[in-house]
Amino acid sequence: MEKVIEEQKQGTSLVLDQRKDNTKKLFIESYGCQMNFSDSEIVASILANEGYNTTQNLEEADLVLVNTCSIRDKAEQTVRKRLEQYNAVKKINPVMKVGVLGCMAERLKSKFLEEEKIVDMVVGPDAYKDIPNLLKDVNDGRDAINVILSKEETYGDISPVRLNSNGVTAFVSITRGCDNMCTFCVVPFTRGRERSREPQSIMEEIKDLYKRGFKEITLLGQNVDSYLWYGGGLKKDYDKATDMQKATAVDFAQLLDMCATAYPKMRFRFSTSNPQDMHEEVIHVMAKHHNICKYIHLPVQSGSTRILKEMNRQHTREEYIALVDTIYRIIPEISLSQDMIAGFPTETEEDHQDTLSLMEHVRYDFGYMFAYSERPGTLAARKMEDDVPEPVKKRRLQEIVDLQQRIAMERTKRFVGDTVEVLIEKTSKRSDEHWSGRNSQNTTVVFPKETYKVGDFVLVKVTDCTSATLIGEAVGYSEMQ
Structure with missing residues (x-):
């Protein structure tokens, strides 16, 4: 419950820059808190070195991983439905392997692997570096599981491959x-x-x-x-x-x-x-x-x-x-x-x-x-x-x-009439003519694009608002630019 669950991000699949020499395809989907999405980037980085490029096409994947959350029952039910869908595709593509990562993996390891037989691999949050070894176990016909919790692992030595969502x-x-x-x-x-x-x-x-x-x-x-x-x-x-x-x-x-x-x-x-x-x-x-x-x-x-x-x-x-x-x-x-x-x-x-x-x-x-x-x-x-x-x-x-x-x-x-500093992150969902970013206080701000671009720090004069969004017009760059 401590972590923020962003509903619009649930089930997002990760797509990264493709390496020319990599021949295998990885489909990785994330549920839960920001930590899970961050962990998926670490996993993708480890597997990129094992010959995997990410894909958003489930049918062509050699390896399908779902990074899971046990915070709320809704997340668990969603993941279970996704695992059923993965296994339906697996019947068409029998070489495809399915793995569960993260918090549900630790809690439901024997249920997933032995009782329900819906996954090939179960990996806890501290065992991502062991995935290459676990994949060898799967290919040799053995159940692959590592949910040992570590007292030392922080993944400080792995540089995560970033989601190419905004680069900002x-x-x-x-x-x-x-x-x-x-x-x-x-x-x-x-x-x-x-x-x-x-x-x-x-x-x-x-x-x-x-x-x-x-x-x-x-x-x-x-x-x-x-x-x-x-x-x-x-x-x-x-x-x-x-x-x-x-x-x-x-x-x-x-x-x-x-x-x-x-x-x-x-x-x-x-x-x-x-x-x-x-x-x-x-x-x-x-x-x-x-x-x-x-x-x-x-x-x-x-x-x-x-x-x-x-x-x-x-x-x-x-x-x-x-x-x-x-x-x-x-x-x-x-x-x-x-x-x-x-x-x-x-x-x-x-x-x-x-x-x-x-x-x-x-x-x-x-x-x-x-x-x-x-x-x-x-x-x-x-x-x-x-x-x-x-x-x-x-x-x-x-x-x-x-x-x-x-x-x-x-x-x-309280922001209406004020000028706020905004970091431009993306085009507004409501209008292709407007930018969207957040002010220091984490409130979303939308304003006409003009000549500004993603990644700019802009001063915006706020003229109106809804309960969650500020509306205004840019008046120049901020000192952060």
């Missing part, structure tokens, strides 16, 4: 895994314990992206704020580090400052933040640098301290509100977004009202809101009865969505 924005992973053990979440079980990537490898990847013309980087992790590099090892083992390791350790505030200082003509975002790990120093670093976007995705899940305790969130309602108040004090122009779960086990009407009142106080610009669905393998599924009736969940969710839409409209209106 890119994700750079800085942490893997999660230690938080929220009772509703499968991530610690499917992605393992939290570990941070060596900062020099992060800076090298950003340097390469800068040279190739990318203009905006999102630092990515299940929990970026707890980034901590002290020479390698798990975050939880930091207390065992030597005095020298602690003295030379790099935390998230320092990493963010390094990135923004080294590349003043690039914009930086980050996702996802956990409230208990977001220290004030990070907020001061954001305020100091113009090129760090003034936007934080700050999941809360519930406005009730009692429910937060049931969820094993490491913060109370009061602590969350105090953090938000601090953020607004230091960066008044900030935009915040939330994750919210309606109908968690034992949630009462009073708990629900606490959530609505928290939303009124915080005034989120965006939100990702879901009715609770029990995820197998989580503590909540094992220990808690899913006791809130479905109609009650749906009604509470609708009240949360309605409130968020009202607040979002009010928040978006």
